[in-house]
Amino acid sequence: MDKDILDKFSRINWEFTEENTQYLTHSFHQYPARFIPQIPKVLIENLTKKGDTILDPFCGCGTTLVECQINERNAIGIDLNPLACLISKVKTTPLDEQKLVVFWKSLKEEINKEIMKSKNSSLDFFLNQKTDYDNRNKISLEIILPNRRKSAKFTEDITNEILIIKDKINDIPDQEFRDFLNIGLSATIYSCFDSRSRKFDFWRTFERRIERMSNLMIGYNLQLTKTSYKPKVKIFNDDARRYPEEISRESVDLVITSPTYVNVFDYYRIHIYNLIFLELDYENFRQKEMGAHRRNKENRFRLLTEYLADMYRAIQEINKATKTNGHICIVAGDSCIEFERIHTHKHFITLGKSLGLRHLKTITRNIDPGSKYANRAIGNIEKEHILIFKKTDNRIDLTKNLIISKINSILTKYEEHIKTSKGTCIRENAKLTKERLLLNQEKIRKAIDKIPLDIIK
Numbered sequence: 001m002d003k004d005i006l007d008k009f010s011r012i013n014w015e016f017t018e019e020n021t022q023y024l025t026h027s028f029h030q031y032p033a034r035f036i037p038q039i040p041k042v043l044i045e046n047l048t049k050k051g052d053t054i055l056d057p058f059c060g061c062g063t064t065l066v067e068c069q070i071n072e073r074n075a076i077g078i079d080l081n082p083l084a085c086l087i088s089k090v091k092t093t094p095l096d097e098q099k100l101v102v103f104w105k106s107l108k109e110e111i112n113k114e115i116m117k118s119k120n121s122s123l124d125f126f127l128n129q130k131t132d133y134d135n136r137n138k139i140s141l142e143i144i145l146p147n148r149r150k151s152a153k154f155t156e157d158i159t160n161e162i163l164i165i166k167d168k169i170n171d172i173p174d175q176e177f178r179d180f181l182n183i184g185l186s187a188t189i190y191s192c193f194d195s196r197s198r199k200f201d202f203w204r205t206f207e208r209r210i211e212r213m214s215n216l217m218i219g220y221n222l223q224l225t226k227t228s229y230k231p232k233v234k235i236f237n238d239d240a241r242r243y244p245e246e247i248s249r250e251s252v253d254l255v256i257t258s259p260t261y262v263n264v265f266d267y268y269r270i271h272i273y274n275l276i277f278l279e280l281d282y283e284n285f286r287q288k289e290m291g292a293h294r295r296n297k298e299n300r301f302r303l304l305t306e307y308l309a310d311m312y313r314a315i316q317e318i319n320k321a322t323k324t325n326g327h328i329c330i331v332a333g334d335s336c337i338e339f340e341r342i343h344t345h346k347h348f349i350t351l352g353k354s355l356g357l358r359h360l361k362t363i364t365r366n367i368d369p370g371s372k373y374a375n376r377a378i379g380n381i382e383k384e385h386i387l388i389f390k391k392t393d394n395r396i397d398l399t400k401n402l403i404i405s406k407i408n409s410i411l412t413k414y415e416e417h418i419k420t421s422k423g424t425c426i427r428e429n430a431k432l433t434k435e436r437l438l439l440n441q442e443k444i445r446k447a448i449d450k451i452p453l454d455i456i457k
């Protein structure tokens with residue numbers, strides 16, 4: 001059976017360049033490094049049957065979960081980012097058309113009235129509103145916001161409009177409709193960052209977005225009425241390195257996931273404004289986000305060892321939750337650390353095999369050249385890899401010694417390579433000196449020495 005499917009996978013063109021990647025609820029909210037829905041769709045269709053259960057332990061904005069729901073499979077999603085969980089929830093929760101049309105119409109009129117009134121009011125009005133909000137959240141927006149370019153987008157008018165919208169949303173008794181509107185608000189905040197216009201019309205953009213989301217949700221409802229099996233979707237705001245008890249051993253038929261990359265993104269920093277305005281509790285996420293660019297700045301090779309140990313734990317959890325003979329599909333991209341290319345997908349194969357997984361296939365595809373990740377000035381990464389494993393009954397326990405010895409051998413290979421390397425991942429405009437390359441040797445040695453300390457959790 002595996003052979004036929006793997007042959008079929010070899011014949012598929014995984015680029016899907018001509019296909020719509022934003023259908024139904026997929027376009028509700030922007031999310032860095034999400035995968036296109038065609039990837040989970042093809043894997044779900046070929047590796048499971050109706051009623052099976054699929055897990056995505058780094059579910060991000062819920063791409064896998066949406067595909068499960070419309071293809072009649074049960075879905076479990078985990079993500080440490082509370083915003084990711086809320087987006088996933090809203091994208092997979094059908095909403096009554098009456099709420100979308102009637103409730104929205106009256107809410108829209110109320111917000112509009114309030115905004116018109118405040119346009120004619122004084123700066124004091126805004127400051128009072130904002131102070132109220134800051135007190136309620138025990139924060140000061142000026143102090144906590146980390147990115148000056150983004151902070152500058154919050155002009156008085158825009159902050160004022162956000163606070164008016166937010167207060168009106170908070171008054172809505174219906175939780176599902178409130179969540180839906182909050183995701184519309186969060187997506188509008190995102191659009192505001194991306195906008196080049198000096199006069200971003202926040203309220204009108206929010207209004208248009210809610211109306212577009214409503215139409216898409218009506219289409220989603222319709223799609224779900226066509227299915228005979230009604231799948232369950234469970235979402236946990238939790239850590240992929242240690243699952244909540246509700247996810248029992250050997251309960252999952254297929255895993256599809258794209259773990260966070262090492263040293264590329266910093267989801268906490270990217271989403272801090274959205275998290276604050278949505279009043280989501282981000283402290284756990286701030287402390288435990290894996291691979292984040294903001295960590296171990298003084299020696300990124302230490303970030304790599306920490307990340308590999310985290311991924312060991314995450315793959316072991318996946319392994320435990322999957323049924324014997326079930327499949328595990330991991331989408332991974334390379335990264336750059338101190339001018340060296342990190343072949344993350346190869347390391348995942350090493351980690352997976354050392355835990356008893358059988359590696360069946362690697363599919364390589366191009367990354368959207370418009371994504372930040374592919375940008376020459378940042379990562380210059382052009383490809384990503386879909387790794388397909390099979391869970392065997394030969395499960396190997398993860399011990400501290402196993403983690404140390406594998407990570408040691410991965411890092412020692414980099415140490416050897418680095419002695420003669422002129423840099424294998426040099427960003428555009430980077431000024432690379434001989435001294436800088438020599439410094440890499442020192443850093444990698446330190447990282448190796450500190451492995452036992454850095455991998456402790």
Ligand SMILES: C[S@@+](CC[C@H](N)C(=O)[O-])C[C@H]1O[C@@H](n2cnc3c(N)ncnc32)[C@H](O)[C@@H]1O
Nearest residue numbers: 034035058060061063079080081239240260290
């Ligand atoms: C590449 S994104 C996944 C995108 C997803 N495939 C989609 O289509 O939206 C990686 C995710 O890992 C999450 N993450 C980071 N550290 C985590 C941890 N310790 N446990 C669970 N999720 C984590 C991030 O919040 C981010 O949403």
